[in-house]
Amino acid sequence: MSDAKTLHHSFNLYITNDDYIFEPTDIDGKPYTDAKRSLSISRHSGDVVLNPLDTPPPQTPDRAITVYGILGIISLSAAEYLIVITSRTPRGRISNQPVYLANDFRLLPIAPPTYHALIDHPVEKHLLALVENHLSTGKFWFSYGWDLTRRLQAQHEDAPKDEGKAMWEMADDRFFWNKYLQSKFIDITTSNPEQDLSSYILPVIYGSFDLRPTRIGRANFHLVLISRRSRYRAGTRYFTRGIDSSGNVGNFNESEQILLVDEEADGVGISPMVEGNTRMSYVQTRGSVPIFWAEVNTLRYKPDLQIMDMAHTLSALKQHLSEQLKLYGTQTLVNLVNQKGHEKPVKDAFEQRIEELKMEGVQYEYFDFHNECKHMRWDRIGILIDRLEESLVNGGYFHQTIASAEPLKTQTATVRTNCMDCLDRTNVVQSALAKWMLTRQLRAVGVLDEKSALEDYAEFMNDFRGMWADHADYVSKAYSGTGALKTDFTRTGKRTREGAFQDFCNSAMRYIRNNFFDGERQDAFDLITGTWVPRKGPAASFFIIMDTRPLIVRSMPYALLFSILMIFAGVSLPRSSDYSLFWYNILWLVVLSLSLIYIFAHGIKYVSWPRLNPPVATIFYEGPGFRGSQSGRGLKLPFGLEKVLEKQLARAGQQMQRPLLNQKIEEIEMGTKKE
Structure with missing residues (x-):
């Protein structure tokens, strides 16, 4: 990667009467000894200019602050706003590259002096509050030297064509959360090679990242769990159900569990310093049931279920599954929706469409989670794993060593899991599948023998369960506004009365948030991802x-x-x-x-x-399909x-x-x- 395309780690941001000027700084926060091109953004016109090498910083700026990245520029009704990252926390290293959590942001207005009065307009203040709330409640992760948006296997497969590219050019478009915010920088870069802003375009993911040093016996290794949330059809629990006409589904997340271990002549990972010479990963996905359906809030605890039998349902489903097959290989669709009561119509409609499609490379597996695991018998998830064992073994995992240019194994299939929300039941099943696959991986590198099980190592299981429980909370908070349910099982391996009470509290809080606060949360998603663009004025x-x-x-x-x-x-x-x-x-x-x-x-x-994007067509849908009680409508x-x-x-x-x-x-x- 050329120097012009290498991401800068931090900047001195000088604020003058006319410009925002970014001066790149080194790891110690000092200006580089060799010249780096600074960046100027006009506070009045919004013009973005990469300055010549010999441009000195302003001598008497009004203010100077330290920033750690540019999230992008967003246009609201009265002005544009430059969004910068002003605080970060390192949360681990992969391939010797730090991964950071963005802790704090700052929004800096870009507008002519005549527009300054409009910045205080109630509409502008409302839109600005939506953006600020989204930034303060979300979890945003980034790295300057390692592509967080792509799983290990994708990075390896794309390596030949990635040569000489900037990180934003290599990023997975689905998980490049701030792609819309960076569109101005990207347009300038692609249209004018002399103004290559690649070193200022920082891809950020919305999701989770957790790296934990752990051990089994004398073997030390690192366990990593990453969740990447798609920016397509992004939103809240009841306002982004199902699929859209382009094949995007609500709450789509790619979860990658990575094992970093050192294989040495005298053992595996004995040294406390883990370099990660051997890297293994296992990827799963989750996403809303891929048909046109919704739950319409009416203040009832269970909203009105509505399934829209659209003419293009099969086309949208085929688009969705075709993309999954292209990206991940063979698909095993695990459906955890109840076969009785409120959820049954969703199960029936999903199964009908899968049967009509009959798509090669797609395997459907139904598991009645609540019936099979009733009376807190969570161990019965093993029944599902037994049914999936052949496809899990055939699909495999990614296994790469530093000593070999080619991977020892690749993952050729993924499990796509869904329940109604793709949260609680999905979390329990995904963590069980991840543990099953991790057992195989650890046996493959000699950390476990064939007779040993992960449950034999209490210290490790505490780390593993805690990691997956935290991951469940991250995904749940992004979608429903509260932590996940059933995390007592994920954390301890058993259901507890305390966990049941916590689930009750979270369920009550979900009801309140989903009925009385999620409208503005959805508006914020639509603003940040560019689904809705304000008109000027x-x-x-x-x-x-x-x-x-x-x-x-x-x-x-x-x-x-x-x-x-x-x-x-x-x-x-x-x-x-x-x-x-x-x-x-x-x-x-x-x-x-x-x-x-x-x-x-x-x-x-x-x-x-x-x-911003009211779901009028969904609320008042009168076409073929299924409609619930239609309560709360007058x-x-x-x-x-x-x-x-x-x-x-x-x-x-x-x-x-x-x-x-x-x-x-x-x-x-x-x-x-x-x-």
Whole structure:
């Protein structure tokens, strides 16, 4: 890789009245002794220029800060913003290259002076808050010298054609999380060789990275677990289900478990310093059930299930599986969705489409996780592994040594696992498959003999289980907003009452987040990945901060809270008379009850929906397929009951105008589409 394409590790960022100027610095944070081309970005026009070699840094900048990478540039409604990494934490080394977690970011505005007033516009501040929240809650990983976006086998296979390329050119497009943010730098680089910004284009992944030094007996080695989240169809739990027309699925993650060990003449990995002369990896994937389906939030604990029988479902499924076959080889599709109750239609629709497709190289395997493992019998996952053993052995793993140019083994198949969310059940199964394959790998390099099992080494199993449990939490927090369920089994190898209680707490928190907060989280994903691009001028996007719901809808939560306050006041405040509070309490209990009934009857109107790309077509889908109860979409009032409702509300102290109620009843009778 040429010097112009080698990534810089850090910069002095000088902020002047007119420019942001990046001066590359060495590992110690000092300017290089040999000249490096600095970078200037105009604070007014956004022009990006690679300066000549002899350009000195500004003598009297307004400010100077240290940054460790440029995440990119994002354009909002009033201005562009330069996003830089201002804090990093080293979390391990692979091939002697450090891997970092980005801890803190800074957003620097790029706008003409006449636009500065618009930066304080409510729309701009809202969009800016979405970006900042995404950066503060996500886990972003990077390395200056090792490509985190690609698995070991892909790096080896692509090595001949990667010669002379910059890291961004080699990166896996799916997992290059900030590709959209770096589009301006990439366009300049590809259009003008004299302005090659490759040393400033830092690929970042969104996911997890964990490297743990561990041992079995006298053998020392490193165990690494990496999860890479796809930037395509990225988003939150209930707003990115299923597949899109391009074959991308929600919550797609590639998980790679890497074993780094040194093979020596007198043993395997005896030295406490592990160089990783032998590298072995095993890759699994997960992703939402690859058909068109959704769960529509209505404030119920279980949302309304909806399966859209689209004409292009088979085409999208074929695109998805064709890409998996091309990238990973033979596919074993492990489906953990329940065969009874709420989840059954998803299982049936998936199986129907797989049967219709009959694609060569694709094996379908159903495992009724909840039935097989009921009463906390998690050991019964072994039943699934026994059924998959032949395909696991044939698919193998990647095995490479520093002494050989060609790998000793390659992985020719992967297991693609899904449950409904691709979180909790999926985590348990993936960790079990990873342990099974790791046992084979350790036996292959002599760390384990044929009679030994990993469970015989408690210290190692603590590391292994902790790594997979942390990995489960990373993936779950990115998608659902909370840690994973069932991680007590992943951490300890058994189900506990404490773990069950923690699952209850996480489930309750998921309900709250998924119904009342995920709309803005989804908007942030759409902004960062370029799925939605703001039009210039905050007025054009004013709809994203407006509440256009009818007054009666907006008023009900306030009526509910006020009635609770009044009941509490009647019970707790000191009284100055003996007058009975019976009718007082009845009055406010009626208000509370009616408010709750109305809110849950119209639950779909109280969910935090995405504003940038609202899922209108999904919510109001009326084509062929399966639809659940359709609850929470409005009261279906028999003739005359609107008058009773009006009297009850009036008695409860509600000041309502008759025309507004009549309009609301009319809208309910005509259906929710009008809103």
